[in-house]
Amino acid sequence: MTRVIHTGDTHIGYRQYHSSVRRRDFLEAFEAVVSDAIESDVAAVVHAGDLFHDRRPDLPDLLGTLSALRRLDDAGIPFLAIVGNHESTRHGQWIDLFERLGLATRLDDAPTVVGDVAFYGLDHVPASRRDDLEYAFDPHQADHAALVAHGLFEPFAHADWDTETVLAESDVDFDALLLGDNHEPGQATVRDTWVTYPGSTERASASEREGRGYNLITFADDVDIRRRALETRPFVFVDVELRDGEGAPRVREQLRQHDLTDAVVIVEVTGSGEPVTPAAIEEAAVEDGALIARVTDRREIDDEADVDVSFADPDDAVRERLADLDPSPAAMDVDEAVRSETIADSAVRSTVTDRIEERLEDGDLTAATSSAAPPEGTEAAAGTTPEPATDAAADGPNAADASGDGHASVETDDQDSMETDDQASMETDDQASMETDDQASMETDDQASMEEFR
Known part of the structure; x- marks a missing residue:
């Protein structure tokens, strides 16, 4: 019998709502998993990716x-991990550094x-590279086998x-x-x-209302998966449906029915009623003891003029144009x-550079040119190298996204997921902060890079 903790999506270093306290919360949640592992004397801690929220975590988070x-090492418990989309770097992974220090093992084939x-x-x-994957793994002599992977897998929500x-294509029977990447826990066969997500260890968005935790998995005659809860920062969700004539006093009355002490307070206003100023409600919640408060007014504003306006989906338009090209x-x-929801504006340029360099280093020169033959007489036909895209071109679409209400709570490379019912959660304030927060954290004085540790 072998018993392990399966965790992931710890997102250490995430300054949610630009709060240093929330940043510490994410590290403390990981520390709580480690404490439980030592207390339970498990055989290993298995991390399914996104240990860090950013590819360049700040020094306090690294330490x-x-x-x-x-x-964990002092307790004789190995830490087995893979690389997620948030922390992935081009020239070396943080988990590789931890492995060199004898503190972790990076899982592979x-x-x-x-x-x-x-x-x-x-x-x-990335989804664009999966068609080339060969699920070839070395043989083993153990009684059981498990694959640790990071992505949005079927049959769970937002799967791609x-x-x-x-x-079917793997040469090992698992x-x-x-799994990691989906912040909501789940199990299926x-x-x-068995296919399972442990969920994130801290709430990375207001849509993650259920408690956080991890999986305790026992491999014996069968596979037994049990979920354990973590005690994390309290989130208080206050849903207020206003009637005609009701307004801010009604919202404050609903707030007073909850213990807001040191909590992140998420207020959602629906119905009709009078206009409500979010800043005033947020200030009142903080005065009542809340750590942070955010108010979202989801009521529709009636205009006197009846204007019929329709918008085309820009992603559909881009996909159609790409198919033609x-x-x-x-x-x-x-x-x-450039158009991914999971890559912050500040990381677009380096991500594009990394992907192109990787193809060139792999000798995939044909991938750098269009599959359609260039017309004779053009620069491409003459063998010249086209000029690289400008920074403005690389940052453009994501820069436009930054002015919106934020991204979906579960991140995915598939842009089609933006058309699902999660569009409501895309309007939450904390998801918008995930993009801007990445950019802010990369500008701190105590920021670390892989090169500094070599």
């Missing part, structure tokens, strides 16, 4: 993570055996990765897929294999990075 990993379980790893792979394809795989990589 805090190192301290937690040393506690070779088995890492703990007890009677062989663990394998599959880092996050076919789980059946992974299991007993379980231990696909082709007689028949772009190369490299161009599709660039397009995905």
